[in-house]
């Protein structure tokens with residue numbers, strides 16, 4: 001367990017306290033790139049950094065962000081005039097930036113977002129142009145301006161290029177925090193203009209305690225299921241996955257039972273199947289599992305069958321954005337799971353109907 005630092009405003013995620021303090025002490029660049037495995041709090045870190053930079057409490061009296069000055073309150077209310085947060089439309093609601101941000105700068109209006117067009121998963125070039133206009137305005141308060149872009153890798157080439165010049169020579173007292181899962185997915189020209197701050201997976205005990213505080217039962221099970229990424233584990237839990245269902249999954253697949261799985265989005269099911277397959281392969285070669293407790297998946301399955309299943313999941317995954325007949329696809333994948341998990345290593349050893 002990590003105790004919350006006493007003089008700071010509470011950080012949204014306990015494992016961010018140390019990286020935040022380090023970044024505030026050492027990072028002087030006008031553009032930072034926060035990256036690391038998905039689901040460890042890149043967005044929260046970016047926003048807290050922005051809040052710290054804009055905080056108006058005297059540094060001698062409080063560690064930043066103080067959490068109670070006028071500026072901090074404006075950030076918390078999502079209405080700071082000198083903070084611009086750019087996230088794809090499709091993520092705005094989940095991140096709590098569905099209203100003020102889009103409305104104020106006169107970009108894509110709410111009506112447009114909730115209308116017939118599907119919310120974009122990308123950061124579009126017209127949104128990046130809003131940054132350029134924002135950069136040219138005078139700061140409303142005393143501590144400069146901050147732009148947060150998340151996930152930065154959702155800028156396509158055109159969007160990224162539109163940002164380059166402002167990112168390189170931001171006018172006035174403007175700072176950038178780009179945040180995302182994958183620094184490699186960014187244009188090298190963007191990467192090279194930012195100072196990188198890496199976040200790592202939190203200690204499992206810290207992450208599990210946080211999950212428990214969010215109401216997750218048996219948090220260590222879902223944390224392992226999510227590959228150690230606590231925000232991912234929480235989002236699975238909120239979407240209806242509990243530890244019991246996760247622990248029952250290998251056995252359910254071995255029975256070829258798709259019940260319950262067809263209710264999940266295809267991309268989630270694919271992720272789950274990949275993980276079962278991954279651990280079954282590890283068990284088959286005598287290695288320790290990663291996503292399931294030791295011993296839950298036996299090592300008797302045929303590695304050839306598992307490899308075939310793995311390739312098939314991968315093939316479906318490449319088209320998962322266009323889930324025609326998602327339920328049928330899931331049923332097919334579960335049938336393949338049944339075969340892969342039950343055909344033993346030596347087919348001569350046990351008679352089994354393929």
Ligand SMILES: [Zn+2]
Pocket residue numbers: 054055056057065066067068069070071072
């Ligand atoms: Zn403050």
